[in-house]
Amino acid sequence: MPLDVLIRGGLLVDGTGSPARRANVGIRDGRIEAIGELGGAAATETIDATGHVVAPGFIDTHTHGDVAMFLPEAHLDVKTAELRQGVTTEVTGNCGFSPFPADGPHADQVAALMGTLVAGSPHTWPDLAAYRAAVSGAGMFTNVAPLVGHGSIRAAVLGFADRAPTADELRAMTRLAEAALAQGAVGFSTGLVYAPGLYSRTDELVAIARALAGTGRPYVTHMRGETDMVADSVREAISIGRGAGVPVHISHHKASGRDNWGRTAETLALIDAARADGLDVTVDVYPYTAGSTLLHSILPPWALADGIGAMVARLRDPAARQRMKRDFAAGIPGWQNQQRAAGWDGIVIAGCAGRPELEGKRIDALAAAAHADPAELVFDLIAEQEGHVTMIAHTMRDDDVDRVVAHPASMIGSDAIPLPGKPHPRLAGTFVRILGRDVRERGLLDLPTAVRKMTALPAERFGLRDRGLLATGMVADVVVFDPATVLDRATYDEPLLTPIGIRAVLVNGRVAVHDGEVTRVRAGNMLG
Numbered sequence: 001m002p003l004d005v006l007i008r009g010g011l012l013v014d015g016t017g018s019p020a021r022r023a024n025v026g027i028r029d030g031r032i033e034a035i036g037e038l039g040g041a042a043a044t045e046t047i048d049a050t051g052h053v054v055a056p057g058f059i060d061t062h063t064h065g066d067v068a069m070f071l072p073e074a075h076l077d078v079k080t081a082e083l084r085q086g087v088t089t090e091v092t093g094n095c096g097f098s099p100f101p102a103d104g105p106h107a108d109q110v111a112a113l114m115g116t117l118v119a120g121s122p123h124t125w126p127d128l129a130a131y132r133a134a135v136s137g138a139g140m141f142t143n144v145a146p147l148v149g150h151g152s153i154r155a156a157v158l159g160f161a162d163r164a165p166t167a168d169e170l171r172a173m174t175r176l177a178e179a180a181l182a183q184g185a186v187g188f189s190t191g192l193v194y195a196p197g198l199y200s201r202t203d204e205l206v207a208i209a210r211a212l213a214g215t216g217r218p219y220v221t222h223m224r225g226e227t228d229m230v231a232d233s234v235r236e237a238i239s240i241g242r243g244a245g246v247p248v249h250i251s252h253h254k255a256s257g258r259d260n261w262g263r264t265a266e267t268l269a270l271i272d273a274a275r276a277d278g279l280d281v282t283v284d285v286y287p288y289t290a291g292s293t294l295l296h297s298i299l300p301p302w303a304l305a306d307g308i309g310a311m312v313a314r315l316r317d318p319a320a321r322q323r324m325k326r327d328f329a330a331g332i333p334g335w336q337n338q339q340r341a342a343g344w345d346g347i348v349i350a351g352c353a354g355r356p357e358l359e360g361k362r363i364d365a366l367a368a369a370a371h372a373d374p375a376e377l378v379f380d381l382i383a384e385q386e387g388h389v390t391m392i393a394h395t396m397r398d399d400d401v402d403r404v405v406a407h408p409a410s411m412i413g414s415d416a417i418p419l420p421g422k423p424h425p426r427l428a429g430t431f432v433r434i435l436g437r438d439v440r441e442r443g444l445l446d447l448p449t450a451v452r453k454m455t456a457l458p459a460e461r462f463g464l465r466d467r468g469l470l471a472t473g474m475v476a477d478v479v480v481f482d483p484a485t486v487l488d489r490a491t492y493d494e495p496l497l498t499p500i501g502i503r504a505v506l507v508n509g510r511v512a513v514h515d516g517e518v519t520r521v522r523a524g525n526m527l528g
């Protein structure tokens with residue numbers, strides 16, 4: 001019986017971190033059938049990989065592509081951006097946002113939470129099984145491995161209430177986490193800068209994270225602070241892992257805001273110490289000095305309480321506006337003041353479906369052109385768009401990013417928010433930027449190490465047992481790229497440009513990118 005696909009003449013970088021070696025790869029029925037000389041093997045399709053590297057398909061440890069499969073076909077450039085850079089699996093449900101479980105007295109509030117990230121199409125499901133059934137017919141370019149989000153669980157049970165849960169509510173939240181894990185969620189995520197996650201105390205998170213005990217799945221966290229509180233936030237994450245007896249994975253690790261530049265040396269030392277002490281702590285990182293999130297996440301916590309409607313009402317109240325401006329200037333103890341970390345000159349509108357003409361524009365420039373106060377302009381915009389605005393915030397320094405990328409406990413995650421407009425270029429550029437800029441041009445890390453951070457390490461972290469390695473019997477998620485040319489082209493101005501050097505991508509054994517072109521094969525599955 002012939003092979004389905006034979007990848008011939010390439011240099012294998014197999015995900016283990018071992019040096020490259022020359023071998024051919026034979027694929028049949030979605031799996032790697034054989035690796036070696038394979039002389040005389042017949043194949044239905046042959047890919048000539050001469051001069052190219054053959055690696056496991058990249059696993060993006062951190063995306064917000066939970067409902068990207070439902071984006072209209074007109075946005076094919078957004079829908080294929082991950083695939084075009086060699087990503088074959090995305091870990092979704094990050095930062096506390098998952099489209100399930102919309103199950104509880106405030107089930108409708110999960111849609112309110114997700115709606116801010118997906119602009120107008122707030123798909124939610126009562127549980128992971130229903131979500132899995134819904135996406136199976138939607139046609140996915142990549143595999144999806146979902147986390148269950150604490151923000152969604154808390155929204156379903158308590159809405160956006162700014163208070164601690166009762167004992168019954170805490171039990172209800174824990175049961176929802178357990179049910180999601182039983183249905184295949186690959187971990188439990190928190191977003192402790194976003195409502196309603198920011199209203200939770202450490203003890204609540206320890207209690208729910210205990211649902212992970214014995215599963216091997218991690219507690220995944222967008223921490224309470226990445227600015228002044230960054231070290232305390234790492235300590236809190238570690239304490240939650242210790243308290244619940246579970247592994248910890250810190251999302252998009254960074255030191256944000258001029259006052260905190262250089263502090264990844266301090267936070268990585270905390271992580272090293274916890275690891276030396278036996279706690280399994282890892283992080284993910286993207287290779288850019290700007291972040292991206294919801295514009296309204298810059299507002300103080302009290303302004304976000306009780307949901308989007310209440311937030312909009314406060315934004316229209318002059319007294320509340322004055323109080324928000326005072327909080328921007330003076331801060332609030334225990335609150336990450338992102339406005340101060342970035343400055344109005346460091347915040348750019350990324351996606352705003354209702355006002356596309358603002359996309360790509362800096363807040364200070366918009367305010368100057370309108371002869372308006374920048375805070376007032378932002379309050380008006382968030383209120384008018386009911387929260388459907390994302391931003392790019394320039395808040396980091398290169399040496400911090402490099403230190404995290406090079407750290408042995410880091411893996412690569414784009415934090416992509418696949419929305420039309422001018423999304424952060426990390427959506428289309430993260431993996432190829434590491435391979436081209438950081439490996440080839442700057443020598444920050446060697447190629448086998450970089451590939452391991454994109455493949456075997458994330459597969460191990462999230463329990464994807466038959467992915468992340470090129471070995472006989474593994475699922476045939478494969479990327480073929482030219483190590484001499486591979487590079488990102490996506491920029492803040494043109495964020496969706498196809499990278500250079502990605503020759504072929506196979507998802508579950510099917511050729512989804514061929515000669516650098518998307519074939520429109522949608523072979524992705526939901527994993528877990």
Ligand code: ZN
Binds near residue numbers: 094095222
């Ligand atoms: Zn996040």
Ligand code: CU
Binds near residue numbers: 063094095251415
């Ligand atoms: Cu995120």
